[in-house]
Amino acid sequence: MLLQMKGITKRYGSLTANSGVDFSLEAGEVHALVGENGAGKSTLMRILYGEEQPSEGRIYMNGTEQSFSSPSDAIAAGIGMVHQHFMLFPSFTVAENIVIGREPKAGVTFDRKAAAEQVKALSEKYGMPVDPWAKVAECPVGVQQRIEILKVLNQGAKIVIMDEPTGALTPLEVEWLLKAIKRLSEQGISFILISHKLHEVLDSSERITVLRDGRVTGTVRAKDTDALQLSSLMVGRELVKLEKKHMVPGQPILDVQQVTVRGGKGAKPLLDQVSFQVRAGEIVGVAGVSGNGQSELLQAVTGLRRIDVGKVALSGQDVTGRSPFQFREAGLAHIPEDRYMWGSAKEESVTDNGLMGHLRSFSKGGILRKSQIRQTMADWVRSFNIKTGSLDTKAGHLSGGNMQKLIVAREMAHGTPFVIAAEPTRGVDIGAMETIHEALLKRREEQGAILLVSSELTEILKLSDRILVLFEGRIAGELTAEEATEEQISILMAGGEQR
Structure with missing residues (x-):
């Protein structure tokens, strides 16, 4: 041996x-x-x-x-x-x-x-x-x-x-x-x-x-x-089979029209005339090989990147050129694609990381309501099965999957009409994946609109009502959940023609 x-x-x-x-x-x-x-x-x-x-x-x-x-x-x-x-x-x-x-x-x-x-x-x-x-x-x-x-x-x-x-x-x-x-x-x-x-x-x-x-x-x-x-x-138990209820989508919540983000001098656009909508009660999945515009799209519809041409509207409100804070105010929650770069502060506590974006909800007259904060954080830890020594543990001491569950709990708690879920289950175990998927589908049933960006085709196919495929910054094709297959998506991801 x-x-x-x-x-x-x-x-x-x-x-x-x-x-x-x-x-x-x-x-x-x-x-x-x-x-x-x-x-x-x-x-x-x-x-x-x-x-x-x-x-x-x-x-x-x-x-x-x-x-x-x-x-x-x-x-x-x-x-x-x-x-x-x-x-x-x-x-x-x-x-x-x-x-x-x-x-x-x-x-x-x-x-x-x-x-x-x-x-x-x-x-x-x-x-x-x-x-x-x-x-x-x-x-x-x-x-x-x-x-x-x-x-x-x-x-x-x-x-x-x-x-x-x-x-x-x-x-x-x-x-x-x-x-x-x-x-x-x-x-x-x-x-x-x-x-x-x-x-x-x-x-x-x-x-x-x-x-x-x-x-x-x-x-x-x-x-x-x-x-x-x-x-x-x-x-230690049998996993519950994910139930995706039939939904009739409502009004558009996110409306992206002809969005272009230019590349460097002489380079192709990072996003090229991208248009799509995400409606209430709908999950729209975005698939593509890394580097084909997914990150730029996420940044464009969260206010993190300037749009050169086009328009983004949230719940009928034009938010083009607004700050990330103003995007949030218009009804956006954001599970970022990199939990450490964009989603957390590793040196701060579990509680402080959970508070991000919620400060006004947990304060009165500028004073934080500490007992309410700790009770809410304890509820999130319990409902999402987040393994942590205490609420005062530094976030950097959590495993990657438990950090991800904390971010998902925090963002879903905003109760916004629109959620961006970027790589929501990257690096998490099968039990955590089940918890996160259930949370996304619950929000969909509550008439939330969700934009799901994932490198996992099985996740895209399992959760999405419609699927957009990005190739070289353009939408190469759009498929409904009923007609989409892993083979069809892979062909579009490689620049092939939609069948």
């Missing part, structure tokens, strides 16, 4: 994040680690990578007990980690990022040509093509992930931990990555995949270990299980 973790327990004061966890990994194996947000997956892997020290338990590599006091110790033992949020230097070249810490020298100076040649040979060896001379900032997300993988392989990793590896990838990038992991495992590299996407886990791994509340609830072979069994092991 290449790796064994035995009886791993990790306590933070009164909180037990891992309790007596056993985990093993064979050479050349792909082993998935799944569980709800806050189940202890990331803590267990941080212990393996030397970022945390176990309160109890032992780690063995090839039968020899190991102690990792830092990531440097883990790297020296052949363990590498690709974090969910990449640890790259955007202004450096691909080669500079991959060889960092192990730079080839010409005398006493860094030999950039030798580094580029080294990276070229490495990428060819592992079948992961990259341009050594490209700046990382200019590389798409999928290529940045390849850079991270090549970086840990260059450090001599025989075990690669990948945290939510497909969370920000397009369907084509996901397909490429899973094939690459399979190829690398055939070359003897072992992988531990932390993931919430059960269909990907079932397709790509040999074994799957499930954590719930810090304990192992099962380790199963992928070929002997299915998504239903894994879901039950993860959440």
Whole structure:
């Protein structure tokens, strides 16, 4: 056995994040680690990578007990980690990022040509093509992930931990990555995949270990299980089947007319004459390969980006050129696509993050009503099953999925006629996904209008009444829920013709 973790327990004061966890990994194996947000997956892997020290338990590599006091110790033992949020230097070249810490020298100076040649040979060896001379900032997300993988392989990793590896990838990038992991495992590299996407886990791994509340609830072979069994092991109950009621849409709430956002000098428009409506009691989904205008559209209809041509109206009120605050005042709630950049303040408490945008609702004469605030926050934590030590815990200490649930609870509580839900379930577990989907459908039944932007086609197909596909800043096609298929959407996403 290449790796064994035995009886791993990790306590933070009164909180037990891992309790007596056993985990093993064979050479050349792909082993998935799944569980709800806050189940202890990331803590267990941080212990393996030397970022945390176990309160109890032992780690063995090839039968020899190991102690990792830092990531440097883990790297020296052949363990590498690709974090969910990449640890790259955007202004450096691909080669500079991959060889960092192990730079080839010409005398006493860094030999950039030798580094580029080294990276070229490495990428060819592992079948992961990259341009050594490209700046990382200019590389798409999928290529940045390849850079991270090549970086840990260059450090001599025989075990690669990948945290939510497909969370920000397009369907084509996901397909490429899973094939690459399979190829690398055939070359003897072992992988531990932390993931919430059960269909990907079932397709790509040999074994799957499930954590719930810090304990192992099962380790199963992928070929002997299915998504239903894994879901039950993860959440301890059978999931409720999502019920999407038939609705007759009402009046337009969002009206976007001929909106154009220009690119740089001589570049194509980022948005090119985009027109659509979202009506009361309707969810309109927006699909597209990353970089085809989704982010610019979100920014244009929230007041975060200036519109060069066209008009945006909310509930009949022209809000073109208004500030984000004025968009909010006109009836907008916004679940942002990046929960950390746009949706939260990591150094502030759970309560303070929940208060964002609600200050006037919880104050009288300029004085905050603290008892009402704490009661409301406690209600949100309970109804959305947000796992937190207390309401005073820093938001940055929450798992990504629990941070997302807090943002969704906060935005849905505004009760606005229009909601933008951008990547609402990115990086959340199947139980949290169920909670968030139910909240969106409930708002739809209350005659709310929802614009759903998601890179997950299954989510788009499950929730949307109509689907718009963006390609190079234009609407390439519009499909009703009844006629839409994953194949049709994929063709439009690639610039093909609507059938």
